[in-house]
Amino acid sequence: MTRVGIPRALLFYYYYPMWKAFFTEIGVEIVVSPPTNKRILEEGLKAALDEACLPVKLYFGHVLALVGKVDYLFVPRIISAEQKAYICPKFMGLPDMLRARLRDLPPIIDIPLDLRRPENTLDDFLKEVGHVFTRDRYLIKRAIEAAHRADQRFQELLVKGYLVPEVIEDLQGSGSSRKGVAQNWRPLKIGLLGHPYNIYDPFISMDLIGKLHRMAADVITGDNLPSAVIDEQTRFLPKRLFWSLSRKLVGAALKFFESENLDGVIYLTSFACGPESLVSELVTRWAKKNSSLPFMLLTVDEHTGEAGMVTRLEAFIEMIRWRKRNEDHLSAYGKLVHRY
């Protein structure tokens, strides 16, 4: 069977369920690179440009982990995943950067996904991908349907409160971690902001989610909010945010800030990320001005030590616990008084 490699990095965390269903239906075996480890990081650091951001460097590492094991690499050129928005310039040039810097790569499937205009659809994109493997139009049609079903199911689970890695783990059949209900029983609840490939990659985030869970805090992310909520929250921005991940993040942040049942908000960002350099500034300022929730910004890069992060995290959670104990003496949680 033809094997297609999918790097476990960047938008893997959003598209995996869909891609898996699609390729399986087409009759293609998919091979996902292993979870990020030290070796993958080091290979990535060596191959990518020094000035690139950590997530892109890691992508290089994951690609290298697949070389020799697959017949194709699936690196779609993601120009835009929704109307009038981009992800990031680096996604647009990703296949080209790989080709220019790595040798002996298997053929790359770099079909562009560009949904900026309404006349371009996800189905057309998938059709084109399907054509790489088969001429059977009926089969491709079935695969597209399977892809949509899988994605819909994924979104439903997220809105129920499951975290992205939990769903993906389940799909990969590595244990049935999922119980009847989503996490919803720990005494604290933290809103977690950040790009999916930062917060869900346990290596980059130094298992931030796991750590929070062990500190008895539930975690909710922007991905657990229905997209209508994000739209609603970002409608009043002075200018439409033209980066999809940032728009989602800002929408989630504004929602979190006015939420009454959250105990705090953590924003994880990676060093040298372009969009986040501006967006984290806005979110941090709004957190101070418009929200009474405890807020913490964590920036990671390849040199960040785990110890420092643990100390900050513990202090943050301790402060929240203290606050909770003394809640009655504090003024009521502030509402969002000013919005752009």
Next chain:
Amino acid sequence: MKITYPHMGNLYIVIRALLESLGLELVLPPPTSRRTVELGVRHAPEFACFPFKLNLGNFIEAYELGADTILMAGGVGPCRFGYYAQVQREILEDLGYHMDMVVLEPPDTSWRELRDKIRYLIGRKSWWEVIKAIRFAWFKARAVDVVEEQVLYLRPRVQQTLELEKLYREALKKIDEAPDKKSLDRVVDHYLALMKGLPQKPGPFLRVGLVGEFFTVLEPFANYDIERRLGSLGVEVNRSIYLSAWINEHLFRGLLRVKGLEHTKELAAPYLKSFVGGHGRETVGSTVDYALQGYDGVIHVAPFTCMPEIVAHSILPAVSKDYGIPTLTLYLDEHSGEAGIVTRLEAFVDLMAARRERKLKGEAGKWIFT
């Protein structure tokens, strides 16, 4: 209404022509200086790009001089430039500096938006007057470009370099002051003649192409005066983008027929198949262009963390290898040390010189990139 705008090279001449012909009051920010950088760096996000910080410094300094309205360009992504104004306004507001911002950019919903913004600025002036003002400003931009191109050509050649710089400064001043198209043409002819009349050294000279992010290319303060430094090292610099080309591309959306970077898209295609925002694709394409024209090397400048240029830089080694043209990428921001830049430029010039010599002797050129 006292309007200010962010500095970018000699753009102030164009802006002044535009606003003053419309009878608007302009408060130029003081020339970008160490203090501008300090102000910008202090109040901007740490990892914002260098142009963002310089702009912010300009705004604060203009505010101190009484400006109350900011006029700037924008964009719709994916480069960060398109979201500068919104973040800068938030920062200025938090500092207690209340300034209006008028951002000229491709409208999101309808052209009405853009029209309303211009209306807001010009009040009751007629559109005909606006068109006349734009035309005049455009002529000034062209005049600046023609003079600059000549200066770039002459810098390695003339013997009295100080004299050339003096003429250059004078020419800019006279262009800035010229009240109409006729005197503008006279100024340009006059200074071109004076410059060309300076005694010259015999060649040949190394030729280098300057590519990269447009602000860094156009603003000597942001590029640590790279063109002059190269000139004094005996190198003729060819700049991939000029003011008028930038204005045409960003404000007129390519309506005018001046030499721009359109042709570089095709040249970039074998290496980069998509636009990546900013000038990323143009950087790759212009490098190919310079290689085809037999240049000795290409220097690529960009602000630290600039996304489109990082994509381009990732790809340049492949171009360098295929065409055998040396390239040097410099990321510039407030942390760049002048001494380091000078050393790297000197080394690069030596490398180009050695390569040219080898070529003359008929040896195949080795490809080198940094």
